[in-house]
Amino acid sequence: MKIETVDFFYLAMPEITTAADGSQDALVVRVTAGGFIGWGECEAAPLPSIAAFVCPMSHGACQPVQNAVLGQRLESPADIARIAAQVEYDSMDLLQAPHTWSGIEMALWDLLGKARGEPVWKLLGYGRSHAKTPYASQLFGDSPQETLERGRSARADGFRAVKFGWGPVGRGALEIDADHFAAAREGLGPDGILLVDVGQIFGEDVERAARRLPALEAARATWLEEPFAASAYGEYATLAARTSVKMAGGEGAHNFHMARNLIDYGNIGFVQIDCGRIGGIGPAKRVADHAVGKGVTYVNHTFTSNLALSASLQPFAGVADATICEYPVSLQPLAVELTANHIQRDANGEIAAPDAPGLGIEINPAALETYRVEVEITVQGRTLFRSPAAA
Amino acid sequence: MKIETVDFFYLAMPEITTAADGSQDALVVRVTAGGFIGWGECEAAPLPSIAAFVCPMSHGACQPVQNAVLGQRLESPADIARIAAQVEYDSMDLLQAPHTWSGIEMALWDLLGKARGEPVWKLLGYGRSHAKTPYASQLFGDSPQETLERGRSARADGFRAVKFGWGPVGRGALEIDADHFAAAREGLGPDGILLVDVGQIFGEDVERAARRLPALEAARATWLEEPFAASAYGEYATLAARTSVKMAGGEGAHNFHMARNLIDYGNIGFVQIDCGRIGGIGPAKRVADHAVGKGVTYVNHTFTSNLALSASLQPFAGVADATICEYPVSLQPLAVELTANHIQRDANGEIAAPDAPGLGIEINPAALETYRVEVEITVQGRTLFRSPAAA
Incomplete structure (x- = not known):
């Protein structure tokens, strides 16, 4: 097969x-080769x-x-790695x-899996796709009361693990944050897994982050996610040394090395990889392998559609010890409608990367029309891009 | 002053x-505020x-x-830092x-310097702009003979230091590379400063890079630049430990932390910062300060116009011990014509960041017309960007 077309929606x-x-919003990628179609999604600003x-x-x-990318041979995972290396070198600057490449790379795995009749996790060398405990990923409420209610609601919906993120935390008084952490724990119940994401709010200010540690410890948070800028490894390591709460991070990594560095120098306990940013499934699998060797737990980072969710589950589908996964629960209609099928929790409340060929997710063409953004880019009078038709 | 307009050429x-x-090519930025105009240049793909x-x-x-950026207050360097932090946070993903921000940030310094009647290096807190030995920055020849001639030619042109980069090195047999290194040394003469840039050609393959070390040592190269991918810190450190040739890198850093990490974990001897990529002059100055503290030598990375050259000299203008600087000698006409004045070598063959207000570089409006690329970007029928007129 040769890569014939690459379309961006x-x-x-x-x-x-x-x-x-x-x-x-979403940037969905469709690739065609040898009569097959593969789909991927960039977790990225669409226009740039x-x-x-x-x-x-x-x-x-x-x-x-x-x-x-265009015209390249696509017969095996090695071809995907070869194209990835070429993109990395030729587009270095x-x-x-x-x-951009991340969504294409996903689509190539999807396409290759469909061509071979195998799920992507199998192409990655895993023998099976282990079910994982999904954590409901949502934002902190505007008030501690709202956070409490969101925790209760997630619990009532059967989630044993919940992540609260962003919102007012880190922006005001210490006490407000402490109230949110306590409210989250109360809403979730004493035995739930509580995860906290502060979205880089402390920049590189270790002391400001450290003042939140007692409240996080009292609430028995399993991790504190992204306290600092993505590459501030020293700050991560310093904070990690001062608490029993594990540090989590990695979604900002846009190549394998950045995630490896966060593990090797940042002393994190959980590495969170978004396949829509790190260059796709291949480099994410490398991170999963490295994490296993270092005793760090791999987790997907996913806040978009179930297409992206499936892709992000593949790299650690076969890692039995990595038992939790991110599962966005308040997706916008766009992200829900984008896929014709969805990754649902089983009777145990767990989810797994699909067993169907490729990523196992079917695209709903109607959503490509309903939420379509018309773009036209011309350079020197030549049209370089115009939003493609879905059909 | 408030930032009124930001135009991209x-x-x-x-x-x-x-x-x-x-x-x-070039992406030039013009900012207006309070009746003043500032200019900057992104070292970046223009359209994205x-x-x-x-x-x-x-x-x-x-x-x-x-x-x-638009509408922000601009009265002091602290305002530039504040806007930078806002960009970093709001555009995190x-x-x-x-x-994009790098060229704007440069223009803000230029504008602020003009408003205050002071050169940027003074705004950065330096007492004077130290003259530095420029190294002629050029590509390896296609053959060792051509490399030799380029070395001779640079020497004849009065350069005591020359950097050879890219070309065939690392792509073929070891002997070919060794011939190029020896030819470069021969062309440059025994007392010249020889610098070698291999543009990430070895990816993360330490052994393939290490096989070049004896030839680099024999040619008495001062540094080996970018043997590996920009974030492969471990590989830099491993290679550095095996040779007397210092490692150099840093041009791939797109924020302060990445450059700091390369210093702290990569064991480099020279950190090379491109103000058109790292977020402008402010974070570059932070890198210069960190480098001084770590005994690492700061060097500018510049392969574009003299506007970018002036900007890239500012962050270490006052560091007397950092005595060499990159000086591109085979610029395309576009990059030469872009500026009405140029940074010339003095009687000692040295250059320095200008003493004139701001960046001290005047833009030639004719070049903005001559080399103009017409771009139009429309989204949902609304024109988000159309190439502006120069006047």
Whole structure:
């Protein structure tokens, strides 16, 4: 097979807010090769990501992503790795390139899996897809009371693990944060797994983060996610040494090395990888392997559709010891409707990467129309991109 | 003053080749505030960088760069740092944002310097701008003979230091590379400073890089630049421990932490910062301070116009011990013509960051017309960007 076409579908809700909700828009990728179709999703700003695919070349190490992709041979996982290496080298100076490539890479795995009749996790070398405990991923409430109710609601919905993120935490008085942590624990109940995500709010201020540790410890949080900027490894390591709460991070990694560095130098306990940013499923699998060797627990980072969720489950589907996974529970209609099927919890309340070929997720073409964003990019009078038709 | 307008000028040579020559196109930024004009240059793919400025918001942590910039107060360096922090936070998930912001940040310093009648290096707290030995930055020849001639030619042109980069090195037999290194040394003469840049050609393959060490040592190379991927710190440190040749790197850093990490974990001897990528002059100055504390030598990375050169000299203008600087000598006409004045070598063959207010570089409006690339980006029928007029 040769890669024949790569199409980008930019979708968006009619109104986008400043909430830290990544499901308000989407950049979906469709790849065709040898009569098969593969789908992927970039967890990325759509317009710059499209531009990174089609832009004119700046020089040999700053080429558009399409140059290393279109027309390439695709017969095996090794081909995907080869194309990935080419993109990394030829688009070295194009910063957005890894985000663009991530959705394409996913689509190549999906396509290859469909062509072979095998799920992606099998192509990655795993013998089975282990069921995992999904944690309901949601935002803190505006008030501790609202946080409490969200915790109760998630518990009532059968979730044994809940992540609260962003919202007011880290922005005001210490006591407010402590109230939110306690409310989250109370809502979730004494035996639930409580995870806290503060979305880099402390920048590189270790002391400001450290003042929250007693309240996090009292609430028995399993992890504190992204206290600092993604590459502030020293700060992660310093904070980790001061508490029993594990540090979590990694969603900002846009290549394997960045995630490896966070493990090796940041002393994190959980590494969270978004396949829509790190360059797809291949580098994520490398991170999973490295994490196992270092005694760090791999977790997916997913705040978009079930297509992205399936992709993000594949790299650690076969790691039996990595028992929890992120599961977004308040997706915008766009992200729900994008896929015709969904990854549902089983009787045990667990989810797993699908057994169907490829990523095992079917795209709903109607959603590509309903939420379609019309884009046209012209350079020197030549149209480099125009939103494609779904059919 | 308030930031009133931010305009992007995408310029390109009529023909772009795959040579590793970053001066074949340019993304120039013009900022106006309080009746003053500041200029900057992104060392970045123009189209994706423009898209990152104007794109629709994806969510609160994936906002277009313009949201944190337009209308902001600009009275002091602290204002620039404040806006930088806002861009970093609000555009956290927009990967291209730091490259877009870099050119704007430079322009803000230029503007502030002009408003105060002071050079940027003075605003950074330096008492004077120390002259530095420029190294002629050029590519390896296609053959060792051509490399030899380029070394001789640079020497004849009065350069005591020369950097050879990219070309065939690392792509073929070990002996070919050794011949190039020896030819470079011969062309440069026995007392010249020889610098070698291999542009990440070894990826993460330490052994393949290590096989070149004897030839580099024999040629008495001062540094080996970017043997590996930008974030492969462990590989840098491993190679550094095996040779007297210092490692150099840092141009891939798109924030302060990445450069700090390369120093702290990569065991490099020289840190090379491109102000057009790292987020501008402010974070570059932080790197310079950190480097001094760690006994690492700061060097600018510049392969574009003299506007970018001036910006990249500012962060270490006052560091007397950092005595060499990159000086591109085979710029494309676009990059030469872009500026009305140029940073010339003095009677000692040295250059320095200008004493004139701001960056001390005047833009030639004719070049903005001559090399202008027409871009139009429309989303949902609304024009988000159209190439502005120069006047």
